[in-house]
Amino acid sequence: MAERKLQIAIYWGAGCGGCDVAILDTNEFILDVAALADIRLWPIATDGKYADIEALADGELDLTLFNGAVRNSENEHVARLLRAKSQLMVAFGSCAHLGGIPGLANLSSKREIFERAYLDNPSIEAGSTAQPQPRSQVAAGELEIPVFYQRVYRLADIVEVDYTVPGCPPAPDQIKAVLLAVAQGALPPRGAVVGASERCVCDDCPRVKKEKKVRAFHRPWQILQDQELCLLEQGILCAGSATRSGCGVRCPNSGMPCRGCYGPAPNVSDQGAKLVSALASIIDSRDPEEIERILDGVPDIMGYAYRFGLPGSTLQRSHAHA
Amino acid sequence: MPRTITIDPITRLEGHGKVAIFLDDEGRVRDSYFQIPELRGFERFVVGRPIEELPRIVTRICGVCPASHHMASAKAVDGCFGGEIAPLAHKLRDMYYHAHFMHSHIAHFYALAAPDFVCGPDSDPATRNILGVVAKVGLEIGGAVIKARAMAQRIQTILGGRSTHLVWCLPGGVSKGLSAPELEEIRPLVRELREFAAFSLQLFRDVVLGNPAYVDLILNGPYNLRVQQMGLVDEHDAVTFYQGHVRVVDCEGAEICRYAPEDYARHVAEHVESWSYLKFPYLKQRGWQGFVEGVDSSIYCATPLSRLNVAERMATPGAQEAYEEMFSVLGAKPCLALMAQHWARLVEMVQNAEMLQRHCDDPEITSPEFRVIPQRITGEGVGIVEAMRGTLTHHYTCDEQGICTSANLIVGTTNNNAAIQMTVKKAAEAFIQPGQEPTQGILNRLEMGFRAFDPCYSCATHTLPGQMPLEVTVWQGGSVLREFRRNVD
Amino acid sequence: MAFEPKIVGFLCNWCSYTGADLAGTSRVKYPPNVRAIRVMCSARVDPTFVVKAFREGADGVLICGCHPGDCHYSEGNYKTMRRVPLLKRLLADYGIEPERVRLEWVSASEGQRFAEVVGEITEAVRRLGPCRIKHNLETDLAER
Numbered sequence: 001m002a003e004r005k006l007q008i009a010i011y012w013g014a015g016c017g018g019c020d021v022a023i024l025d026t027n028e029f030i031l032d033v034a035a036l037a038d039i040r041l042w043p044i045a046t047d048g049k050y051a052d053i054e055a056l057a058d059g060e061l062d063l064t065l066f067n068g069a070v071r072n073s074e075n076e077h078v079a080r081l082l083r084a085k086s087q088l089m090v091a092f093g094s095c096a097h098l099g100g101i102p103g104l105a106n107l108s109s110k111r112e113i114f115e116r117a118y119l120d121n122p123s124i125e126a127g128s129t130a131q132p133q134p135r136s137q138v139a140a141g142e143l144e145i146p147v148f149y150q151r152v153y154r155l156a157d158i159v160e161v162d163y164t165v166p167g168c169p170p171a172p173d174q175i176k177a178v179l180l181a182v183a184q185g186a187l188p189p190r191g192a193v194v195g196a197s198e199r200c201v202c203d204d205c206p207r208v209k210k211e212k213k214v215r216a217f218h219r220p221w222q223i224l225q226d227q228e229l230c231l232l233e234q235g236i237l238c239a240g241s242a243t244r245s246g247c248g249v250r251c252p253n254s255g256m257p258c259r260g261c262y263g264p265a266p267n268v269s270d271q272g273a274k275l276v277s278a279l280a281s282i283i284d285s286r287d288p289e290e291i292e293r294i295l296d297g298v299p300d301i302m303g304y305a306y307r308f309g310l311p312g313s314t315l316q317r318s319h320a321h322a
Numbered sequence: 323m324p325r326t327i328t329i330d331p332i333t334r335l336e337g338h339g340k341v342a343i344f345l346d347d348e349g350r351v352r353d354s355y356f357q358i359p360e361l362r363g364f365e366r367f368v369v370g371r372p373i374e375e376l377p378r379i380v381t382r383i384c385g386v387c388p389a390s391h392h393m394a395s396a397k398a399v400d401g402c403f404g405g406e407i408a409p410l411a412h413k414l415r416d417m418y419y420h421a422h423f424m425h426s427h428i429a430h431f432y433a434l435a436a437p438d439f440v441c442g443p444d445s446d447p448a449t450r451n452i453l454g455v456v457a458k459v460g461l462e463i464g465g466a467v468i469k470a471r472a473m474a475q476r477i478q479t480i481l482g483g484r485s486t487h488l489v490w491c492l493p494g495g496v497s498k499g500l501s502a503p504e505l506e507e508i509r510p511l512v513r514e515l516r517e518f519a520a521f522s523l524q525l526f527r528d529v530v531l532g533n534p535a536y537v538d539l540i541l542n543g544p545y546n547l548r549v550q551q552m553g554l555v556d557e558h559d560a561v562t563f564y565q566g567h568v569r570v571v572d573c574e575g576a577e578i579c580r581y582a583p584e585d586y587a588r589h590v591a592e593h594v595e596s597w598s599y600l601k602f603p604y605l606k607q608r609g610w611q612g613f614v615e616g617v618d619s620s621i622y623c624a625t626p627l628s629r630l631n632v633a634e635r636m637a638t639p640g641a642q643e644a645y646e647e648m649f650s651v652l653g654a655k656p657c658l659a660l661m662a663q664h665w666a667r668l669v670e671m672v673q674n675a676e677m678l679q680r681h682c683d684d685p686e687i688t689s690p691e692f693r694v695i696p697q698r699i700t701g702e703g704v705g706i707v708e709a710m711r712g713t714l715t716h717h718y719t720c721d722e723q724g725i726c727t728s729a730n731l732i733v734g735t736t737n738n739n740a741a742i743q744m745t746v747k748k749a750a751e752a753f754i755q756p757g758q759e760p761t762q763g764i765l766n767r768l769e770m771g772f773r774a775f776d777p778c779y780s781c782a783t784h785t786l787p788g789q790m791p792l793e794v795t796v797w798q799g800g801s802v803l804r805e806f807r808r809n810v811d
Numbered sequence: 812m813a814f815e816p817k818i819v820g821f822l823c824n825w826c827s828y829t830g831a832d833l834a835g836t837s838r839v840k841y842p843p844n845v846r847a848i849r850v851m852c853s854a855r856v857d858p859t860f861v862v863k864a865f866r867e868g869a870d871g872v873l874i875c876g877c878h879p880g881d882c883h884y885s886e887g888n889y890k891t892m893r894r895v896p897l898l899k900r901l902l903a904d905y906g907i908e909p910e911r912v913r914l915e916w917v918s919a920s921e922g923q924r925f926a927e928v929v930g931e932i933t934e935a936v937r938r939l940g941p942c943r944i945k946h947n948l949e950t951d952l953a954e955r
Contacts, residue, residue, distance in 0.1 A: 014362055017336045017778075018385020018486050024429065025486070027472045028465065034453040043333045045433055047447035047766070050330055074338070074359050101382035104367035107904070113363045118601075123592045123730060125610050130594040132361075140344035140353040141326060143597040148361055149955040157952070169385060169486055219724070221374050221403075221493035221696060254483020254490055255497030259378070273858035276901055280893035286879065291893050299725055301897060302904035303371045307379075314862040316951075319944050320906030 006037035006062045006183065009053065009082055010092075012044070013075035014102045014152065015068025019093040020044045022169035023065075026176045036183050037062075041082075050078070053085055061086040063182055065165075069095040069102050069311065070153040073134075074146035083159040088182075094168035094261050096155040099311025101168070103152045106310045106317035107302065110150045152311045163187065165195040168261035168308060171247055193266075196246030200265040201258050202230075204245045209233065213284040217297035220256060231257045232282065235297075237304055241265075242274040259307045270314045272305030327754075329765050332772065334434040334451070336386045337735075337779020341746055341768060349756035354747040356772065358600035358739070358779055365729045373402050373720040374493050376729070380716070381487045383733070384781040386429065388487050389422035389478070390709035390734065391781070393564060394716040396491030397583075401703015402720050403493045403696035410692050411495035416564045417681035418482050418490070419707070420674040423563060424515060425474035425485070426710040427667045427674070430776045431522065432467045435664050438770050439530055444763030463525075470518040473511040477678070480504050495693035502688050509682055516640075516675040523644055523668050530664070531651070540661040541652070544752035545771055548573040548615040549741055550605065550622035551656050553629035554708045560637040561629050561673065563708040569632045570605065572617050575656055578605065583704040586715050590732060593740075600779070602740045603732060613744050621744070624712030624737035625775055626666035631656035638680070641673035660745060663774045667710075699724050709734035711776050733781045745771040816936040818871040819864040820845040820929075823853045825883040826918045827875030833922030841926035842933040845873055852876070853914075854887030858898045861912065865902075868945040871911040871936040873928070878916040888916070910935040911942065 012020065020042070024030060033039075040061065041048040053061075064086040070076050083089050094100040105113065118124065118131045136143045155161055165178055174195035181187050187194065202209070209230045218235045225231065231238040231252060238257035240249075244265050251258050264271035279298065285291050298304065306313050329341040338360040346352040364383055368376050377395040381388035393415055400407050433452040437445075441454045449457065456464030475485040481500055482490040490496050500508075530536045539545075552570045556562040559569070568586070570578040581589055591606035604610050608620035615621070622628075630649075636642040648665055649655060681687055704717045712734035719728045749771040753764050822828040828849045834841065850856060853876025861872050874895060882888040895914040903909060913935075915928045 012338075014360065016382050016385040016388075018382070018388065021385045021429070021486055024433070025472070025475060027468050030468070031453075031456065031461075031464070034456075038448075039451075039453075042451075043331050043338075044336060045334065046451040046453075047333045047762075049333070049447075071362060072359065101379060102362045104379075105363040107370070108363065108366050113361075113366045116366050117361075117363075118594050121730070123587065123590070123732070124601075125591055125593045128594050130596050132594075132599045133596040136595075136597040138353065138355070138597065141342075143342055143355055143357065145357055145597060145599060146359045148599070151951060151955070153952075153955075168382070219372060219374060220497070224693065224695065227498075250484050251489050254488070256378070256483070256489040256492070259489075270859045270862055272901065273862050273898075276858045276897050277894055280897045281890050283893045286889050286892070288892060288896075292896060295897055295900065298897070298900075299372050299723060300370060300375075301901045303375065305901055314859070314866045315905050315944060316948055318904070318906045319942075319947055 007040055007060060008037045009041040009061050009064040009086065010039065011041055011064060011066050011078060011082060013066065013068030013079065013096065013155070014071030015093065015095045015100070017044060018169040019067035022172050023175055025172040029176050029179075033179060050081070053081060056085045058084050059087055063088045063090065065090050065092040066096050066155055067093040069099050070149070070155060070158050071102060072146040072148050076158055079155060079158050088162045089159060091155040091161045091164045093170055094166065094263065094308045097164050097166050097312065098263050098309035099152050099154050100308050103306070103308070103310040103312070104303070106151050108318070109321040110148060151317050154311050157311070162190045164193045166193060166244060166262045167196070167247055170195055171250070174246055193244070196244050196262055198266050199245045201240035201243045201245045201247070201249060201252075201262070205230070205240055205249045205252050207231065207252060212282040214282050214294075215284050216294060225255065227255060237279065237298065239271075239275055239304065239307070241278045242268060242271050259304070261308045263309060263312070271309050272313055275305045276301070327760060327765070329769065332769055334437065334769070334773055335777045335779070336384065337777065337781070339772075339777075339779055343750050343754065345754070349758075351750045351754050354750040355597055356743045356746045357598045360779060361599040365731055368726050368729045371726050373399055373718060373724045373726045376718065376726060377491045378487070378489045384778050385486055386778060387422070387426055387709050387711070387734070387781065389419060390707055390714050391716070392488055392491055393419055394705040394707045394714045397705025397707070398703040398716040398718040399491075399493055399705075401705065402699060402701060402718055402724070404698045404700040406494060406694060406696040406698070408495040408691050408694045410499070410686060410689055411491075412565065413681060413684065413687060414481065414496055414500060414692060415491065417678060417687070418478055418488075419564050420677045420681075421474045421477040421481070423674045423710055424519075424671055425471050425478070427671050428467065428471040428474065428522075430710070431664060431667055434776070435773055438766065438773065439536060443766050443770060444761065447762055447766075450766070466518070466521070470515060473515055477508050477511050480507055492693075494696045497693070499690055499692035500688050505682065505688055512675065512678045512682055516679060519668070519671040519675040520640075522671060526665060526668055540659050543661065544748045545660040545745055545774060546658050547623070547660060547741055547745055547748070548617070548658055549619055549744075550578060551628040551631040552622050552624040552713050552737065553632040554706065554713060555633050556637065558637075559634040561633040561635075561670070562637060568706060568713060570622060571632045571656060573656060573658055574617050575654075583706040583715070586704060586706065586717070586732070592732075598739075600736060600739050602743075603737050604740065613740055615744070621740045622737065623741040623775075624734065625663050626670055626710070627657060627660070627663040628712070629708060630666050630669065636669070636673050638673045638676035640676050641669055644669040644672050660771070660774045663776070667776070709778070709781065711735045711778050711781070712737045735775070735777045735779060735781050738775050738777065742772045742775055742777065814937060814941055816844045816870040816933055816941075817868060818845045818873055818932060818936060819869045820847045820873040820875065821850050821853065821856045821860065822847055823876045824849055824851050826877035826881065827853075827915075827925065829919035830875075830917040830921045830925045833920065834926045837922045839923055839926040841929045844933045845929050852882065852884050852887040853891040854884070856891065856894075858894060858901075861898060861902075865907060865942060865944050866948065870942045871913075871932055873932050874912075874914045875917045875925070875928070876914075878918055881918065907942065907944075908939055910939060
């Protein structure tokens with residue numbers, strides 16, 4: 001059949017390559033993708049360059065899967081470029097969806113990050129005052145590097161996003177389902193979260209759930225967990241109750257609690273706020289002082305509530321600095 | 323006309339980068355710069371997190387080698403808990419790590435590097451990739467490659483619960499052990515991976531060593547750098563990946579230093595250039611001298627080839643055979659021909675597969691004693707492993723509640739930043755001819771220079787070592803024994 | 812012009828909203844800075860409401876419920892008693908000072924007390940100055 005192959009781009013902003021590996025983890029399916037589509041840009045695996053994308057007509061790409069957050073001017077520039085050239089723009093993975101782990105940098109300022117990195121640190125060459133600059137003059141000419149922004153943004157903060165595939169990384173069988181849906185023209189209405197379920201992780205977690213009454217919270221290393229019983233019921237913080245399912249419950253099945261990488265459960269606008277509500281609700285105490293002591297067993301509530309979703313939270317970043 | 327040629331973005335590697343080449347009036351290469359445009363801030367934003375969370379946060383430095391960070395991090399965390407850990411956990415972690423190495427080496431060799439050799443350096447960019455390789459070698463071999471990497475990922479999932487971004491290590495050990503049925507699932511996969519490692523070496527012999535042009539490229543091409551070599555060795559000076567001490571050898575084979583993880587800061591420092599977000603590690607005691615080669619240079623690289631250079635042997639018999647074969651072709655150690663890194667990776671894969679077999683045959687491996695509850699928080703730890711791309715160091719401190727107070731990372735690819743800068747420049751000078759517009763194939767030959775290093779720029783740009791101000795006074799019997807200040811005005 | 816704090820007040824229907832009404836009918840003088848929102852129970856106050864309030868420009872949030880033991884729904888205010896301290900810790904990590912969020916038990920007969928509480932939180936927030944969150948988030952992209 002002489003049908004036109006889909007033209008697709010797979011690109012990374014401030015990410016780690018895990019989403020790209022997850023696509024490769026669809027294994028033989030990647031060969032089916034190659035039969036259905038021309039991959040015009042996928043820096044980890046193919047040799048498409050920015051100039052090749054700039055040369056395309058607007059809308060010439062059927063689909064862009066954009067993973068990684070927007071941390072600098074290059075991430076933003078390419079997000080806008082791909083948006084213009086693509087029919088569909090998909091926020092792929094936690095970082096593009098919510099900011100991801102790099103979003104934790106929103107608890108610091110750019111100045112603090114640079115100081116720690118290039119100046120105020122004993123590994124640095126003694127006496128060095130150099131810092132990365134957007135433009136540098138060297139003997140032979142001028143060099144440019146992207147501007148590091150003051151904070152991290154989600155993809156949807158920068159361009160219009162048509163679909164979201166959540167997860168860190170998205171589970172390979174979910175990726176396969178999404179790509180098949182694209183190929184068959186079977187996607188739901190725009191704006192949907194795809195490649196995930198409409199339930200929360202607890203609904204799919206095989207652990208036994210009885211009654212949640214917690215008198216103490218434990219760090220995962222402080223007790224030997226019962227591997228059949230709900231982790232939260234044992235006092236181990238687990239974000240499953242506020243998190244969308246679709247991952248296969250891979251962390252609790254490894255013996256470790258969920259940290260929320262698939263983002264807020266359906267109909268939840270702020271994952272961390274919901275997690276605060278859930279955790280507090282199960283505390284078995286009516287005494288304010290005792291409650292405070294029990295809460296002391298939750299170090300770093302920010303890091304639990306918004307491990308993957310700080311830029312995507314209602315308040316998006318620390319406001320302690322300007 | 324003086325002008326600039328840019329390669330943007332560089333491709334078939336992990337992470338972001340670009341190359342800027344300046345030509346003079348005659349069109350000769352005047353200078354070349356390998357720039358890393360990315361930075362995320364891990365060393366800053368892990369501060370304040372419970373230290374046991376770091377192994378599952380730092381995996382997100384890199385999605386290709388997350389287990390490298392997970393293991394180095396776990397070992398640094400082990401140190402923060404006084405080193406108290408179930409001994410079986412080390413074996414299980416080592417077993418996992420070999421499977422992880424194989425996944426990454428397979429991905430790199432076949433998907434990232436092979437296109438240049440199988441399709442050819444000048445071939446059409448649209449097909450110069452894993453799909454083009456499969457088209458050329460056929461679906462049977464292509465399918466075998468995909469299946470092999472899938473098996474390596476599957477072993478990790480069975481053993482540790484997840485492959486990419488595992489969450490397995492915690493203070494005192496690991497969160498799940500290996501059951502007898504799980505071991506029986508893994509056994510046939512290991513057998514197949516042993517065969518695949520041998521197959522990959524044979525493919526390399528046929529496709530690369532059997533092609534005189536490629537052999538010439540390896541031995542006599544511009545990808546050759548006289549810089550020092552770094553790698554991890556075990557107590558027999560054999561190549562090791564999970565546990566050992568660091569050995570540094572100069573480009574003529576003389577040992578420069580050997581150190582335990584705790585002493586890393588005495589031997590490695592970092593230089594900053596304004597034109598890249600990535601810093602340039604160098605040998606501290608020699609001082610930064612610029613991008614220079616030679617036996618006195620402070621530039622070093624840490625790569626699969628470096629590992630084989632600094633060690634005296636491999637740790638398993640099949641790998642040892644492959645190691646000896648390699649050096650019989652390449653000549654004396656240390657071998658400085660950077661293209662040979664592709665070969666070194668395949669030799670390592672043999673050891674990975676043989677070690678997986680050894681662990682399968684260890685009767686203790688399915689024991690339920692994979693975790694203990696640590697009793698003390700001692701506050702500091704350094705974990706060093708070999709990432710697939712080079713020596714990886716994680717150094718943490720935490721307070722008495724086990725909350726991270728500082729993190730310092732020196733990452734695999736970061737070690738090689740200067741070496742890559744120099745290699746790309748050499749390639750530019752060798753391949754870009756004055757008066758001729760460089761073809762995409764010529765520019766691809768520059769990229770082949772860094773590709774040999776299997777760089778991982780997401781790793782390298784975790785960013786920025788940071789250390790909290792620290793003031794320590796040690797008292798003994800009412801008087802001050804010693805004082806230590808760091809970053810305190 | 813002096814800074815006039817905008818404070819969102821979540822008042823539970825059975826006790827504290829009635830107490831606020833009493834302050835009004837008793838003509839007790841107190842600052843007008845609290846915008847009252849009636850909820851059936853203080854436990855209805857989802858932490859999402861509080862972060863939303865700050866996102867929309869609130870300088871402070873007041874949550875009032877029945878005294879422990881007096882909740883119309885028996886257990887509701889105990890949940891509030893646990894939620895608000897944890898929420899305040901989270902907000903502190905966002906850079907929101909603890910004085911901007913206050914949980915108080917106000918009964919239906921405590922009109923005077925309600926007025927005092929409003930006066931106290933208004934002054935505490937006035938001293939802290941405006942909460943910059945809404946401004947920050949509206950200008951971040953332009954100043955990136």
